[in-house]
Amino acid sequence: MLFLKSRRQLSTVRSRGAKPAWLLHLISEELLTDEDINVFSTQLTDLKLVGKLTDAAIGNNNRGIYSVAGTFEGRRGEDLLVKAMDLRAADNWSEVRVLKILGELVASGVFRDTERRLKWKGPKGGGSVPVIVMEKKPGVLIEKTEAYRKASKKVQKEMVAQVRDLMCAEVADIAVTTGVYHDDNHKDNALVELNGTKVLSVEVIDWGGSVYVVGRASKGEIARYCIEVWNRLYN
Incomplete structure (x- = not known):
């Protein structure tokens, strides 16, 4: 199945004028593979999040950007970031795919905030949320x-x-x-x-x-x- 552009994407495309021929299509419009469908299926039990980064660019399609405590999958937490996603939407699958292409993806899956210490952006705190673990950039x-x-x-x-x-x-x-x-x-x-x-x-x-x-x-x-x-x- 194909995913249609969101209203936000359509509005942005219109404001940007004519699209050049070399811009073929949005990644999020591509057919999902079995691998894409399962990118948020793993429970990330060894992931420990600390405070939300107040100076991070949060965007519209996530619940916040977090730093990582200790180590995760053999990497120092200080070298990683975690993006907590709002919904398992087409844009989320595509972001995982793009980060893989760029070589910046560390992991993706579901994180459960069992102690409910983290205040997710949105109406409900705590609980489980799909997350993307990625390399932190300078x-x-x-x-x-x-x-x-x-x-x-x-x-x-x-x-x-x-x-x-x-x-x-x-x-x-x-x-x-x-x-x-x-x-x-x-x-x-x-x-x-x-x-x-x-x-x-x-x-x-x-x-x-x-x-x-x-x-x-x-x-x-x-x-x-x-x-x-x-x-x-x-x-």
Whole structure:
């Protein structure tokens, strides 16, 4: 079966104008394999979550981003993040698939908060929830940096433009290398490292939702499209 776009995705597509031919289709519209269907079937009994990350980009389709205590599957908890999902929806299956493609997936399954210590985003706390365990990326949201907070409006705008250019270059590189395009590009989906007000690097985060399968296109074409959409939506 195929999954239809959500209203949010349809609204976003319309606001972005004509879609280039190299954007083939959303990952979430693909046929689910047996492997996809079972990505949230395992009980993750050895997973220990600690506090919610208040500086993380939360997004709309999850109950929060959490850090990991101790170790999990032979990895240090400090190198991992856990995304607690709202529903077992098409976007959730597709995010697991994309993270596998990127080599950033550690595990997925169901986590039971037996002590009900964690306050899930949403009307009910505690209980079981589908989760994705992924590699933690370096950097911080630009609005959380002291350099950005202390900068003038003019300099802040220049810093965001640097984030845009570096993010779109990274998105283009990932698209050409892996065949998937991150189509939700803005400053809240970018972790940055700075030197003063200069943005040195950008890590792309949040692969749930608008991720496309990519046809043949150059890095330049993809980066230009990314920048055009960013400017149309956020400038």
